[in-house]
Amino acid sequence: MINTVLLHDGTLDGIFTAVYNGFVLKNIKYKNNYEDNISIADIHTYEPHFFREYIEVETDRDKAYKTVDSIVKKIGISGYDVAMGVACHFSPDAGEILFGFLVRGFKIGKGVVNMLTDSYVEKAFALSRKTYNESHLFREFVRFTDVKGRLYSKIEPKCNILHMICRHFAERFPAENWIIYDAVHHIAAVHPSFGQWFLTDDEGADFDRIDSMPHDEYVDMWKLFVDTIAIEERKNERCQNNHLPKWYRKNMTEWKK
Amino acid sequence: MNIIKVDRDFTRKNSIIENHKRAAYEDGAAIRDISWKLKILTDAAKYDVACTSSGVERKGNGRDMGNAAACGICHAFAADGRCISLLKILMSNECVFDCKYCINRKSNDVPRATFTADEICKLTMEFYRRNYIEGLFLSSGVVGTPNQTMELMYEAVRKLRIEHRFNGYIHIKAIPGASQELVEAIGYLTDRMSINLEMPTSDGLKAMAPHKSRSTILKPMKEIQAGIHNNRLTHGLTDKRIPMQIRDCSAKVYEKALGLPKKETYNFLVENDIGGTKTDIVAEPKADYVVGTRGKYFVPAGQSTQMIVGATPESDYHIMNVAEALYDNYDLKRVFYSAYIPINEDSSLPALDTKPPLLREHRLYQADFLLRFYGFRAGELLSEERPFFNEKIDPKCDWAVRHLEEFPVEVNTADLSVLLRVPGIGVKSARRIVMARRYGSIDFNDLKKMGVVLKRALYFITCKGRMMYSTKIEEEYIVNHLVYNEPPEKIFKPDTGSYRQLSLFDVGSPLMIGNG
Numbered sequence: 001m002i003n004t005v006l007l008h009d010g011t012l013d014g015i016f017t018a019v020y021n022g023f024v025l026k027n028i029k030y031k032n033n034y035e036d037n038i039s040i041a042d043i044h045t046y047e048p049h050f051f052r053e054y055i056e057v058e059t060d061r062d063k064a065y066k067t068v069d070s071i072v073k074k075i076g077i078s079g080y081d082v083a084m085g086v087a088c089h090f091s092p093d094a095g096e097i098l099f100g101f102l103v104r105g106f107k108i109g110k111g112v113v114n115m116l117t118d119s120y121v122e123k124a125f126a127l128s129r130k131t132y133n134e135s136h137l138f139r140e141f142v143r144f145t146d147v148k149g150r151l152y153s154k155i156e157p158k159c160n161i162l163h164m165i166c167r168h169f170a171e172r173f174p175a176e177n178w179i180i181y182d183a184v185h186h187i188a189a190v191h192p193s194f195g196q197w198f199l200t201d202d203e204g205a206d207f208d209r210i211d212s213m214p215h216d217e218y219v220d221m222w223k224l225f226v227d228t229i230a231i232e233e234r235k236n237e238r239c240q241n242n243h244l245p246k247w248y249r250k251n252m253t254e255w256k257k
Numbered sequence: 258m259n260i261i262k263v264d265r266d267f268t269r270k271n272s273i274i275e276n277h278k279r280a281a282y283e284d285g286a287a288i289r290d291i292s293w294k295l296k297i298l299t300d301a302a303k304y305d306v307a308c309t310s311s312g313v314e315r316k317g318n319g320r321d322m323g324n325a326a327a328c329g330i331c332h333a334f335a336a337d338g339r340c341i342s343l344l345k346i347l348m349s350n351e352c353v354f355d356c357k358y359c360i361n362r363k364s365n366d367v368p369r370a371t372f373t374a375d376e377i378c379k380l381t382m383e384f385y386r387r388n389y390i391e392g393l394f395l396s397s398g399v400v401g402t403p404n405q406t407m408e409l410m411y412e413a414v415r416k417l418r419i420e421h422r423f424n425g426y427i428h429i430k431a432i433p434g435a436s437q438e439l440v441e442a443i444g445y446l447t448d449r450m451s452i453n454l455e456m457p458t459s460d461g462l463k464a465m466a467p468h469k470s471r472s473t474i475l476k477p478m479k480e481i482q483a484g485i486h487n488n489r490l491t492h493g494l495t496d497k498r499i500p501m502q503i504r505d506c507s508a509k510v511y512e513k514a515l516g517l518p519k520k521e522t523y524n525f526l527v528e529n530d531i532g533g534t535k536t537d538i539v540a541e542p543k544a545d546y547v548v549g550t551r552g553k554y555f556v557p558a559g560q561s562t563q564m565i566v567g568a569t570p571e572s573d574y575h576i577m578n579v580a581e582a583l584y585d586n587y588d589l590k591r592v593f594y595s596a597y598i599p600i601n602e603d604s605s606l607p608a609l610d611t612k613p614p615l616l617r618e619h620r621l622y623q624a625d626f627l628l629r630f631y632g633f634r635a636g637e638l639l640s641e642e643r644p645f646f647n648e649k650i651d652p653k654c655d656w657a658v659r660h661l662e663e664f665p666v667e668v669n670t671a672d673l674s675v676l677l678r679v680p681g682i683g684v685k686s687a688r689r690i691v692m693a694r695r696y697g698s699i700d701f702n703d704l705k706k707m708g709v710v711l712k713r714a715l716y717f718i719t720c721k722g723r724m725m726y727s728t729k730i731e732e733e734y735i736v737n738h739l740v741y742n743e744p745p746e747k748i749f750k751p752d753t754g755s756y757r758q759l760s761l762f763d764v765g766s767p768l769m770i771g772n773g
């Protein structure tokens with residue numbers, strides 16, 4: 001039963017710092033008879049529970065890096081991918097599942113990714129699959145608008161997937177100056193032409209100003225193309241909705257009025 | 258862009274402004290022109306179904322625009338539910354041929370347009386950088402002769418790859434009857450090539466497309482196959498299932514693979530005016546690079562083809578046999594099936610109000626998957642006596658209920674190849690089962706988590722010797738339940754093992770039609 005919850009600030013650094021502190025705590029308090037007593041949660045969204053102790057974690061990038069390094073070393077890349085997927089999921093249970101998964105991972109090693117019958121491992125897989133599915137969708141559905149030669153895109157993902165899609169776009173558009181702004185998590189990815197991309201928060205940035213920039217004429221041509229390519233005799237709205245949930249359409253060029 | 262200098266001479270100033278106005282007007286006119294062509298040439302290309310961007314993995318080279326993902330990426334979905342992955346256009350809808358089924362045939366009175374190479378490049382580049390598309394799908398009507406057409410197409414693709422340095426996906430539809438040299442030259446610039454078989458049999462083709470013949474289609478297909486085969490060998494690839502990985506370019510390493518993303522403060526919009534242009538390049542890329550497939554890789558994503566279903570009287574059995582032969586003998590990556598949509602009036606064609614056979618097309622795609630990924634042969638699924646697929650249940654279920662002697666299958670011990678033949682178990686879930694059972698035995702709950710569709714699978718499997726419910730292994734009984742298509746909890750009461758009696762009559766319309 002969970003009785004200690006470590007609260008982080010919701011950033012990736014924060015989450016992995018909390019994992020670090022969690023393992024320190026586990027080793028002090030529970031030594032050998034550990035039974036999933038520790039969890040981590042986002043300080044902004046957690047729901048307080050009577051019999052639990054809450055400890056606020058101070059984000060520490062070095063600790064976060066150390067955690068990531070040892071995850072990769074002990075559980076392997078595929079285990080790290082699963083952990084990262086869980087860490088970025090929005091579910092309130094993600095923290096508990098992440099910690100449970102890592103506890104098993106550190107005990108068992110790389111083989112943990114095949115232990116699909118363990119409930120923590122299975123849940124971790126399910127959550128991370130959802131996260132990666134969403135990140136995959138955003139590789140497809142990000143739409144850039146040309147703003148005086150630079151590219152700008154706004155997204156509103158449920159999971160924290162921005163950093164997962166940047167490498168793809170950096171590789172694809174190395175010469176372009178582009179920004180992808182995640183309006184839900186208030187972070188932006190910035191890619192200078194032929195430079196290294198990085199994340200930044202949106203403090204002081206005025207993204208709304210971009211909407212008043214001159215109209216990008218290729219937007220109209222794209223809409224024209226999407227409308228024309230459909231075959232009237234095969235109209236199938238249900239199929240379209242299955243592939244492209246309405247929820248994603250908000251920021252997609254071809255769906256904007 | 259020119260810079261307007263402040264000048265005291267009003268006349269001169271005025272004339273400069275006039276020039277700018279005219280330039281702006283011409284820009285606008287060019288856009289209107291290109292939009293008009295885009296509409297006509299998209300409309301003319303929409304009946305071609307082969308629009309995937311899969312089959313080749315190409316890293317970005319750190320300098321030019323574009324890369325390609327082996328799994329393909331869809332970017333949008335049209336109102337007919339089909340995925341949009343490529344800018345699918347015709348170069349021209351002029352055509353000297355007169356194929357009966359085609360909207361662009363010579364005898365039709367439709368608005369005609371032809372893109373210039375520059376227009377094709379511009380559209381592709383601008384759509385691509387906005388992340389609208391994975392690349393270009395270029396087909397064309399026959400302008401003059403097949404060779405002249407292919408030359409124009411070659412010029413467009415050459416410009417795109419070499420002048421614009423486009424590194425994304427390109428799919429070219431070869432024109433039947435074009436020369437081997439042209440096919441080869443284009444092949445080194447594209448990722449995928451296809452030639453439409455159009456009709457499943459040569460008689461059908463003769464009746465429908467008097468200017469085409471089986472040999473003008475199969476000959477280039479063979480040439481492309483040979484080209485691909487030799488090219489893959491020079492790159493050390495003998496297994497034709499492995500996608501070509503194009504990595505030998507100076508891809509920049511953008512980040513440590515493992516580290517967390519960096520966080521810096523960079524007030525892009527506040528400090529830098531967004532008015533900068535692409536000229537403020539901050540770092541020079543390395544000099545050695547490979548653009549696209551130029552000169553090195555021949556059609557790395559393989560070739561595909563398309564057959565029209567329902568315009569001529571061939572059976573599903575015919576079509577599947579042709580598809581199988583194409584996979585076996587021509588190493589095709591994909592065969593696409595396109596439900597015939599009546600556009601032209603002709604005594605030898607189905608009437609104009611005929612509905613496109615979408616369900617039939619859907620069944621063909623399902624069967625096609627069985628050929629490609631599940632180890633089935635066309636002769637197992639259909640026969641001369643049973644030449645059409647069952648409308649009510651999918652080809653795999655249909656096969657299973659006619660081979661009940663092979664079931665039930667014990668999931669904890671069955672071979673992968675046996676698992677693959679169980680309805681409701683897909684390639685992924687079959688692999689997961691084989692993986693997971695090494696660590697302990699599997700029951701029905703686990704199967705659900707592994708993505709097995711139990712409402713189909715439950716009639717055909719046991720877990721640790723037990724069936725999920727006490728269902729009968731009997732053709733009519735299973736078919737009735739499969740058609741009903743309800744989740745098992747609704748039909749069966751797990752505690753007693755009894756089931757609600759049902760028949761086809763309370764079924765309504767259970768048929769689902771999806772896209773391929």
Ligand code: SF4
Nearest residue numbers: 352354356359362398
């Ligand atoms: S060759 Fe036949 S199918 Fe192709 S565009 Fe011309 S008429 Fe249509």
